[in-house]
Amino acid sequence: MTHRMNNHTSRGRAISIELEGRPLSCFEGETIATVLISHNILTFRHDKSGKPRGPVCNMGVCYECMVDVKQPNGDFARRRACMTLVADAMSIRINNVEKTR
Amino acid sequence: MIADHDTVADMVIVGAGPAGLAAIDTLGGQGLNIHVIDEQHRAGGQIYRQPPATFRVSNWMDGPLYDEGKALLRDVESRTDINWHFGTTVLGLFDADDPVKQVWLNGPDGAYTLKTRAVLIAPGCYDLPVAFPGWTLPGVMSAGGVQAFVKSQQIVPGNRFLFAGAHPLQLIVADQVLAAGGDVAAVVFSQSFREVFKALKHMSVLWRHQLKFRETAKVLGRLRKAGIPVIFNHSILNAEGQDAVTGARVVPIGEDGVIDSARARTFDCDRVAICYGFLPNSELVRQAGAHAEWDRQAGGWIIPHDRDMCSSVPDIYVAGEITGVAGAEVAAEEGRLAALGYLSRMGKNTGDSSIIQRRDIESRLKSLRGFADLLRQLSHVPQSLLDQLLSADTLICRCEGRTAADLETDLAPSPHFNTADGFKLASRFGMGLCQGRFCSHRVTQKLAQQSGLDENKVGGFSTRVPVKPVLIGDLLPK
Ligand code: FES
Numbered sequence: 001m002t003h004r005m006n007n008h009t010s011r012g013r014a015i016s017i018e019l020e021g022r023p024l025s026c027f028e029g030e031t032i033a034t035v036l037i038s039h040n041i042l043t044f045r046h047d048k049s050g051k052p053r054g055p056v057c058n059m060g061v062c063y064e065c066m067v068d069v070k071q072p073n074g075d076f077a078r079r080r081a082c083m084t085l086v087a088d089a090m091s092i093r094i095n096n097v098e099k100t101r
Numbered sequence: 102m103i104a105d106h107d108t109v110a111d112m113v114i115v116g117a118g119p120a121g122l123a124a125i126d127t128l129g130g131q132g133l134n135i136h137v138i139d140e141q142h143r144a145g146g147q148i149y150r151q152p153p154a155t156f157r158v159s160n161w162m163d164g165p166l167y168d169e170g171k172a173l174l175r176d177v178e179s180r181t182d183i184n185w186h187f188g189t190t191v192l193g194l195f196d197a198d199d200p201v202k203q204v205w206l207n208g209p210d211g212a213y214t215l216k217t218r219a220v221l222i223a224p225g226c227y228d229l230p231v232a233f234p235g236w237t238l239p240g241v242m243s244a245g246g247v248q249a250f251v252k253s254q255q256i257v258p259g260n261r262f263l264f265a266g267a268h269p270l271q272l273i274v275a276d277q278v279l280a281a282g283g284d285v286a287a288v289v290f291s292q293s294f295r296e297v298f299k300a301l302k303h304m305s306v307l308w309r310h311q312l313k314f315r316e317t318a319k320v321l322g323r324l325r326k327a328g329i330p331v332i333f334n335h336s337i338l339n340a341e342g343q344d345a346v347t348g349a350r351v352v353p354i355g356e357d358g359v360i361d362s363a364r365a366r367t368f369d370c371d372r373v374a375i376c377y378g379f380l381p382n383s384e385l386v387r388q389a390g391a392h393a394e395w396d397r398q399a400g401g402w403i404i405p406h407d408r409d410m411c412s413s414v415p416d417i418y419v420a421g422e423i424t425g426v427a428g429a430e431v432a433a434e435e436g437r438l439a440a441l442g443y444l445s446r447m448g449k450n451t452g453d454s455s456i457i458q459r460r461d462i463e464s465r466l467k468s469l470r471g472f473a474d475l476l477r478q479l480s481h482v483p484q485s486l487l488d489q490l491l492s493a494d495t496l497i498c499r500c501e502g503r504t505a506a507d508l509e510t511d512l513a514p515s516p517h518f519n520t521a522d523g524f525k526l527a528s529r530f531g532m533g534l535c536q537g538r539f540c541s542h543r544v545t546q547k548l549a550q551q552s553g554l555d556e557n558k559v560g561g562f563s564t565r566v567p568v569k570p571v572l573i574g575d576l577l578p579k
Contacts (some may be wrong), residue, residue, distance in 0.1 A: 001260050005281045009255045012155025029153025034254040042239035042345045048502055052344050054239025058246030059147060060140050060190075061227045061382075063500065063534035063570070077572055082246075083140060083188075085153070 015088035032081035068093035110217040118146020119429040120223035120421030120436035127440035136184040150253040193566030197389040219416040224382035226422035230539040233490040234339035240346030244376035257283040259372035265289040265337035266376030268480040276320040286370040293334040300479040381423040388564040395556035399425035409442025427473035498540040500533020519552040537562040
């Protein structure tokens with residue numbers, strides 16, 4: 001199973017983020033990518049033909065991990081899930097099927 | 102833009118990996134105004150990618166290979182005379198040719214600029230993208246990405262991994278996954294064992310770098326003991342699954358280098374980790390106007406430099422993988438050399454000790470580059486193999502959804518395409534969010550092959566500001 005390694009590791013404060021209404025437990029210091037994968041969510045977005053895509057590089061290069069993160073003003077901003085740290089009560093969206101141009 | 106700093110920095114270092122850290126170590130404590138930029142949230146780069154500050158990890162990167170690097174990281178990270186900018190992306194360099202340059206950044210609070218007299222660009226590398234049917238399925242990742250999940254985020258990002266590639270790093274990552282409680286279906290190398298053996302006949306290199314070979318042998322031993330097949334002379338054929346990876350097919354490569362699809366066997370796995378080598382992050386330094394040269398074996402576009410590690414643009418220094426992918430130790434030595442070169446040009450630290458220091462570094466570099474060369478030979482992948490992995494509908498440009506067949510058809514009516522930029526305009530290859538990082542390597546080689554021109558003539562996709570995408574909202578004052 002996808003799992004957090006616990007034998008030698010203690011994590012930050014336990015917090016929770018929200019994915020389209022669904023609460024996801026996580027820890028301070030984790031990236032959005034880590035949290036999604038740890039909850040067995042591997043599809044981070046859909047391409048123009050509606051096919052699922054997930055993180056590839058985990059280092060900010062491929063842009064396959066883009067998710068929508070709710071901003072203080074209520075708008076959603078697209079961020080790289082592998083580069084963005086979670087914060088308590090953060091709200092994210094993945095079902096943002098890209099509009100064709 | 103917000104919070105523009107008005108003072109002019111002496112040096113902006115892009116990348117806090119081994120090269121950047123070594124440069125900081127050399128430059129620190131001399132009263133210089135130094136800023137360090139990194140997209141990650143802590144120093145270390147990919148090789149020493151640290152767990153978040155909120156984590157405690159008692160066995161982080163244990164082992165004799167990492168002790169020196171970890172010590173340097175600890176020393177440098179605790180420096181208080183450095184202005185750190187973490188979680189920050191460099192969008193571009195303006196006025197690169199002028200004595201005062203502008204570095205345009207996007208940090209956690211939005212975009213801003215820094216003025217500086219010199220820049221050291223040490224941005225490291227990323228895993229070479231290799232396209233095959235199913236490579237866009239969620240669950241196909243780069244081996245480097247998998248490793249970063251394990252060592253930094255302390256998760257095993259899957260259940261059962263199949264590793265496929267040509268670079269020995271995949272052995273290390275497979276071992277780490279196993280030790281962390283994950284499962285490994287197989288580790289598949291495209292080169293034959295004979296080729297590996299042939300490359301290893303350079304006994305002098307073997308002897309000088311025996312620690313690395315010994316550690317790799319230990320890893321191999323552990324994988325064998327765990328019953329993990331390590332298979333040579335085979336290639337991944339495709340990844341299978343509907344919404345995510347459920348398996349992967351692996352095929353033998355014939356004497357003639359041709360893969361034999363009829364003899365494919367299927368491995369159950371929910372992750373495929375790809376490990377064929379690395380490409381340098383050369384976009385920023387090319388955007389700044391530095392001359393780049395094509396060297397496929399060294400990772401594609403690499404940046405020539407003088408003895409002080411200065412690129413063709415005055416006061417823009419380079420170190421690490423963008424001078425040719427050669428690993429962390431070479432990067433650190435080059436970072437030191439760049440720092441010493443900068444200091445001597447500033448009229449500081451020009452005495453005998455500096456000359457001796459530089460001579461020592463250069464002699465260490467010679468030995469280390471011998472090892473890097475061996476590693477390149479060892480992990481060489483013929484382009485003909487990568488070409489065989491494509492089927493007509495395999496995506497080459499993942500962002501814009503352009504396939505292998507599109508590459509052929511877009512090229513067919515215009516045999517006159519002879520620059521990557523021209524082809525990009527006509528075809529949309531490379532126009533997506535990754536800005537060509539995942540397809541330009543192949544497009545450039547394809548165009549070179551088709552036109553009969555050198556890759557240096559064909560060029561890569563031009564890199565422009567912003568060298569990484571930025572939201573309009575991040576540019577607006579908050
Ligand atoms: S996984 Fe590649 S940018 Fe996030």
